[in-house]
Structures are given as C-alpha cells and as structure tokens.
Amino acid sequence: MTSAEATMPFLTVRGLSKSYGGFRALDEIDLDIQRGEFVCFLGPSGCGKTTLLRMIAGLDRQDTGRIALGGVDVSTAPPAERDFGIVFQSYALFPNLTVAANIAYGLVNRRMKRARIEARVAELLALIGLPDQGDKHPVQLSGGQQQRVALARALATSPSLLLLDEPLSALDAKVRTRLRTEIRQLQKRLGITTIMVTHDQEEALAMADRVVVMNRGRIEQVGAPHEIYRNPASAFVADFIGAMTFLDATVEGERALRVGSVALVCEDGRGFIPGSPIRLGFRPEEIRVGNVTPGDVNALEVRVQSLEFLGSFTRARLEPSRDLGGSLVADLSANLSGDLGLSEGQYLYVALPPKALRAFPQASATSPPQASAASAT
Amino acid sequence: MSAATSESPRVAEGAPAIPLPVVLPRAVRRLSERAVATGLIALMGGLLVLIIALPLGALLIKSLEAPSGGLAGLDNFRTYFATPTLVEALTNSLTIAALCVMIVLPLAFGYAYALTRTAMWFKGLLLAAALLPIFAPSLLSGIALTYILGNQGLLRGLLMGHSVYGPIGIVVAECLYAFPHALIILITALSLSDGRLYEAAAAMGTSRLRTFATVTLPGARYGLVSAAFVVFTLVVTDFGIPKVIGGQYAVLATDAYRQVVGQQNFPMGAVVGLLMLVPAVIAFGVDRVIQRRQTSLLSARSVPYEPKPRRGRDQAFLAYAVLVAGVIVATYGVAVWASFIRYWPYNLALTLDHYDFGAADADGWSPYWNSLIMAASVAAIGTALVFCGAYLIEKLRTFAAGRMLAQFLAMLPLAVPGLVLGLGYVFFFNAPWNPLNVLYGTLVLLAINTLAHYYTVAHVTAATALKQIDPEFEAVSASLKVPFWQTFTRVSLPICLPTVLELAAYLFVNAMTTVSAVIFLYGADTKLASIAIVHMDEAGATASAAAMASVIMATALGARLILVLVNRGVVHRLQRWRRREA
Structure with missing residues (x-):
C-alpha cells in the first residue's frame, strides 16, 4: 500500500x-x-x-x-x-x-x-x-x-x-x-x-x-x-441519542442563563450573544439528587410528581417550585433511590451541574420528520 | 426548506472538496449483464407489441376504413348506428348480459357465502362441482340445453311453449357458463374478511341480519362489482353459446362473425369488435380501481373468519348449494350422456357411434389432435414466456421504460375479448403487406393468439408469486457478483415451481376450450376441436358436437388431475425445504 x-x-x-x-x-x-x-x-x-x-x-x-x-x-x-x-x-x-x-x-x-x-x-x-x-x-x-x-x-x-x-x-x-x-x-x-x-x-x-x-x-x-x-x-442529536430534558432559556452573560425566574450557571459557552433565546438541555442521569443544599450551585427545590420503576433505575418526574417552563426528569440508580427512599409528593433539593448543561440554538430541529419521510426507509 | 434544517451538517474533518479518485472501474464483463437484461426486456416488449398491440392497432385502423378500401373515418360507426338490425344486436347483447348479471350474482353470492361463511359439509366437492363449466367450451352448456329444453328436450314443458332457441336459451346457458367465474371472485372477496369484526359485532349484541348488512356486504362489495363486470363482459363477448342456441336472435358476437366470415365486411366487423371492447375496457378499469382498494381492507393483524357450526343455517345452505351444483352437474351430465345415446330422445340405447367423428365431419378426430398439440405448446412455451417475462418485469432494475411498456401490454389482454383479439389477428396477420402472413392458418398462429388471449391472468399469477419472494435476493446476488439469470434458475424458478405448474394447467385448459379467438384463424388442416363442435352443431350433428365437447372436457379435467398428482408427488418431494422438520 x-x-x-x-x-x-x-x-x-x-x-x-x-x-x-x-x-x-x-x-x-x-x-x-x-x-x-x-x-x-x-x-x-x-x-x-x-x-x-x-x-x-x-x-x-x-x-x-x-x-x-x-x-x-x-x-x-x-x-x-x-x-x-x-x-x-x-x-x-x-x-x-x-x-x-x-x-x-x-x-x-x-x-x-x-x-x-x-x-x-x-x-x-x-x-x-x-x-x-x-x-x-x-x-x-x-x-x-x-x-x-x-x-x-x-x-x-x-x-x-x-x-x-x-x-x-x-x-x-x-x-x-x-x-x-x-x-x-x-x-x-x-x-x-x-x-x-x-x-x-x-x-x-x-x-x-x-x-x-x-x-x-x-x-x-x-x-x-x-x-x-x-x-x-x-x-x-442530543434528543435522539439518550434522553434529554429541554427548557427554554435566555443568555444573560458569559456563563449565566435565565430559565423562567431562575438564574443558572452554565459552562457550555458557545459564544451565544447575551439576550438571545436558547434551548437548554441536560440528561436525566446528570441531575444531582441527594446531598444537595439550597446554597449549592444551580440548586432547585422540586416536588416529586411521579416515580417510574424501570428495574436498574428509577425515573423521577420532578416539578420545580419556581417556574422553569417545564418539569425535570431525573434517572436515579437503584441504589440511590433506595437510599433516598423517595415518595411521590415529597419536596427536596436537586442540582443541575454547570458542566452538564448544554446550550443549543433556539431553532434546532427536534421535531420529528414529516410523515412522508417514512416511505424512504 | 424550514429553518429547522438550515443548520449546516458537520462534514468529516479534513475532507477534500472534490473526490480525488480518477481510476475508472473495469466495466466490460458487467456491462454485458446490463446489456443482456436490457436486450431481454426489449425482446419481451417487442414480442408483446407484436402479439398484442399491433393486432389491436390493426383492428382500430380497420374500423376506420371504407369497405371498398380507403379511409372512411367514422362513417362505419355512423352506418352501424343507422342500421336497425345492427343496433338491435347491440341492445340484445346488453339486455342479455344485464339479465345474466342479475341472475348469476345473487346465485353465486349465496354459493360463495355457503362455501366461506358456513360450516356446511362437502365444501370441497361442491366447489369442484361449481367449477365444472370452466373445463368445457362455453357452447357445451348451449348444447346441453338443446337436449333438455330443446324441441325434443326432456323438460321442454317447463318453457310453456316458448322456444329455447333465442334469448331464453342464451341467458340460461350463459348463466351456467359464467357462474364459476363470478363464484371465484366472490369466494376471494368473502375470504378476505377480518374475523375480529364479527367478534366485535357479536360482543355488541348485533343481530345477524345487521351484521350481514354492516360487515359482510360492505366487505364484499368490491367483489360484487368486480364479479358483475366480469359476468357482463363474458356474456357480451361470448360467441359459442349464441351460435349454438341463439336461433335467429342476433347478438354482437354472432354479428361480428357474420360480418367477417359471412359477408366479408371487415370494417364493419371491426366496428362490432370495438363495441364489444367497450364494456370489457370499463370492467378492466373498474377492476383495477377495486383491486387497489380491496387490498387495504385487510391488515397484517387481521384474523381470518372461521365459521362455527350452526345447524339450521348450515343445512339450509347445504340444500341450496346441492341444488345449484346439481343443476350444473346435471346439465353438463346430460350433454355427456346424450353423446352416448343412439337417437335422442327416441332411442336411448348407448353407443359410441358419435365419437366416430369422421361420420359427422370430414376431419374426423384430427381437430382434437390439433387442439391437443396447440394446447400443449401454449402450455409449454407460454408458461416459459409468461414466467420469464414476469421475472424481467418484476425483478430487473434496468430499462424502466421497456419494463413499463411490457407490463402495460401484459395487462391489456384482460380488457380484450377473445373475439376482438381474433379479429385483430385477422386484420394484422392476414394483411398482404405483412411478411408474417405465412403464419395465417397455421397452428403456430393459433397458439400465439391463444397465448395472447390468456396472457394477463397467467402474467398476474406469475407476478404475484414473484412479488412474494424477498426483493433483496437480486441485491444479494449482485453483491456476490452472480448474474441475475443464475439467481433466476437457481432460486426464483425453483421457489415458484408450484406456480409454474399452475400456469401451465391454466393455459392448457383454456387453450383446449377456447372458441371465440380462434374461430377466425384456423386453416384447412388446423381446425381445432372447439371449432369442430361449432361445425358439427351447425350441420345438425348435435350428438357428435356433444361428444367432441365431452372429449375436450375430459382432457381438461385430466390435465387438472395430473397437476394435482404432480403437485402431491414430485413437487412435494422437491420442495422439502419449505418444511421445518429435516
């Protein structure tokens, strides 16, 4: 060769x-x-x-x-x-x-x-x-x-x-x-x-x-x-590969975002202009649950809306106490959910680690392809 | 383009803007596979043009010619509609056909219902009995009626002084002849039903009558429409029955024959032929639309309906089916019986004299052998041609235009009555300018014509079987660099063996029994058995005509029987791979 x-x-x-x-x-x-x-x-x-x-x-x-x-x-x-x-x-x-x-x-x-x-x-x-x-x-x-x-x-x-x-x-x-x-x-x-x-x-x-x-x-x-x-x-891609929760956000500064009435720190600085709307995404397994205090970075108070037992992990739907424009989905390993002993209706603090937050342009293609597309496969 | 997709994709990093490779592949050997495919499709298309398109074109042109030669435009059509006797034949044909539809449809629906939706006994036997007319030339039912209801008929009192020679005889004989054709369609329509719908209806406490009106009938309505058109077309275009039992009652088919053979008025014959084409073309169009919708009725998740025994209903339908089957078998049975009778109805002693055809017709048994040779060659060559043609059309990817043309021409004969196709053959293959006119009057042309006549059903059967084969076989073969003809012989053909035999039997039976297409085309030494029946009947040798028709029927049934045996024996052994156990 x-x-x-x-x-x-x-x-x-x-x-x-x-x-x-x-x-x-x-x-x-x-x-x-x-x-x-x-x-x-x-x-x-x-x-x-x-x-x-x-x-x-x-x-x-x-x-x-x-x-x-x-x-x-x-x-x-x-x-x-x-x-x-x-x-x-x-x-x-x-x-x-x-x-x-x-x-x-x-x-x-x-x-x-x-x-x-x-x-x-x-x-x-x-x-x-x-x-x-x-x-x-x-x-x-x-x-x-x-x-x-x-x-x-x-x-x-x-x-x-x-x-x-x-x-x-x-x-x-x-x-x-x-x-x-x-x-x-x-x-x-x-x-x-x-x-x-x-x-x-x-x-x-x-x-x-x-x-x-x-x-x-x-x-x-x-x-x-x-x-x-x-x-x-x-x-x-984020939505198709693995699961991801999306929230509408506005860029406030270099590493600062605003989601509804909540200010968040985000490390995904992809050169977004302050004031521009973006979509914020994070994966369910990246939400930190347990051992979170109200003073932690990006800590939020949430109410457990529902728990879905999926064998090796439990998927929790969490309703933030302050308006985020949507609920959060968190995946908890079997061990963790056992230790925490969560129940529906319970209030607790969770944190969104700044490294886990990803910013995407507002007009990304997340909608499914048109119905006519099905014939091509 | 929406904003959502305007985002530019990430290209693999470091990729040059223009591909660098400049080496061109060695294409010599593979080009030949493509060339072979294109050549075969072209050959196939050309052949279909020759045996289907050109004769029909000749018919069309002939209808626009003046009887004395030269172009007449639409004058022939004007003359036709200005001549009361001619128009009368048209209205007669339409009336007879409409009557037959009204009689056959409910009868066949009831019979199909009995076979598919009840748990009555003897279903196999009753189905076989109802299909009997398919194995005989259409005019056998006419001949049988002359024995039963004719001037010396056993039951002529039933007619209360009316003559069977005329509309009555035609309608009854046509109904017998068309019954199995409607039955097959309706059985298919009624089999295509989702059992879950009936369970749902029963769960909601729906009455049987309401279930029938809301589930059964809507499910079968396409089949009913399709069957109606098929019966209508069969009756309008049938030649044998009106010829035998029509008396002075003129219909389109006999008129076309009279114009061409009797009066040598070819352009007028062409006009009549084109008129017969009208209902057939409409039926063809309607059927195409219906078939497209029919398939959507059943989903992959449907559960076939399985009738549960219900004594009263089952016995009532058994009585009905036995009655209908009895009439059919008895009618054809009488014709067979009469062929062994010395002198109907005065001397009922049995004899084989009427099978000595030489006494009634100078040609003796030779028409039968002609028919046998013709039918066997149509079955052998036709099956090969139809199956290979269907493969080229269904499985190859090259020369799309050629495949589309071939596909269209393969579907066309279904819309063309035999008599019309026969006329087209006369005008095309008997034309002085046509070098192929040496074929005129030969068995070769009779065989070609018969193949063209029955091409569509055979083609659809083959295409359906081929469509069920995984479409990726050709892709796999191409990836393994195996040319398509090897995959054809090693895989497609062996898989389709049962279908191939079915095609051969179908073509053979129809080639044995056909009258209408070949009546214009036979020569002095190539008279066919079915035509000999017409001649012997014309000459008053009705018993000999019945005898010849019986021989044909026996031959056709024999061919069917051989198919069953071959399927049970050879095919079953050769197709071990279909079964799970080793």
Missing part, C-alpha cells in the same frame, strides 16, 4: 442527493470512511440512512453526487462492480438452498475448485459458530442463526466493504445483544470496513467506531459514540 492510499479514505461520498417526488431523501451528503472502520448510520425512520447505504451499494442511483470506493469512482457502477457484501434485515437467504449452498453462492460463480469452495464454506461455518449446520435449510434455523448465515454469505467472497442494513432489527432482544457483540468481534478480527444502518441508538453506541447521526436527509453529526453522547452537535 502506498502512503497516498494509506491516508486516502476508503470510502468517499461527495454531494450525494436524492429526491423522491418532492421529498428530499438525501441532501448533499459528504462523508469519508477510513479503511477498517465500523461506522453506524443512525437516525429515525425516513432520515435517509437506508437510502445512503443502498446508494453506496449501487442498489439505488443518486440524482447528483459522487461515490468513490477504494480509490475507484463507482458513482455510476452497478452493484456487481462494487466490492461489497450485504446483509439485510430480512436475511434474504435463498430458502431452497442449504446453508452451505447459500454461503457458497458467490463462490460457485468464480470458477473455484470444488474442494476449495467446500473448505471456504467450512471455514465460514466455523467462523459464525454453526460448524455442523451446513446441510440444513434456512427454514430449520432460528432467526439469529439465519442472520449469521447471511453474514457468512456476505463475507464468503472476502469483500473489502461490509454493509449491514438493520441486521438485528428482526431479532428478539437477547439474541440481538449477543449477535451484536459477535458481529463486532468478527469485524475487528477480519478488519473489514463495515457500515451498519440502524435506528437503535444503543446498538450504534455499542458497536460503532464512529456514528453518523442523520435527520431529514442530512448528516447532523459524525463522531465517536462517546463524543456524540457527551457533545451532541444539535438538539436533535
């Missing part, structure tokens, strides 16, 4: 746009993906993530824009000319062929020797942990097993890019978690550049090197999972 190739992104997308009728499914998408990366396209249905994946695969054709794969411009190339393997939510296993024949499907066509094909199939069956299931038909396997076979089939021809279109969405929760770990380990072992489309933020955060958050045909943010969670670039 020359040094130029080493630094060049493996996949380059520039100015990619696609409209269906009046609906803009993709709007000027620019994206680079490095060799060996695991990237997740994350967003609500209709955000364009599947459209983008299908365009990279060549299954749908963009209106404008270019795509380069491994240094080759494939903007107009049909799928067969692009070097990728793909796995769909529906598995798309050929029902009339055995598991082994499914995996060998792309190999048979390459005039490989029979013995070599068999060896490769056996190797892949071992890789996905189904070494003795080659003679079965797909209908005899469970959903998780079928999806593993689909994965093996996609990997059989050793493509340089693996595309996963919501591969786990049709599976039940337990299988899903297990398979996502397996896929991630496999990907690391093979070092194959992988793009996965998902609407499940937990999945994206758990698996990806980088997450591409999409909304309304645009990329809202690209970054490592912790980056996206800690520093969401927009109120949309």
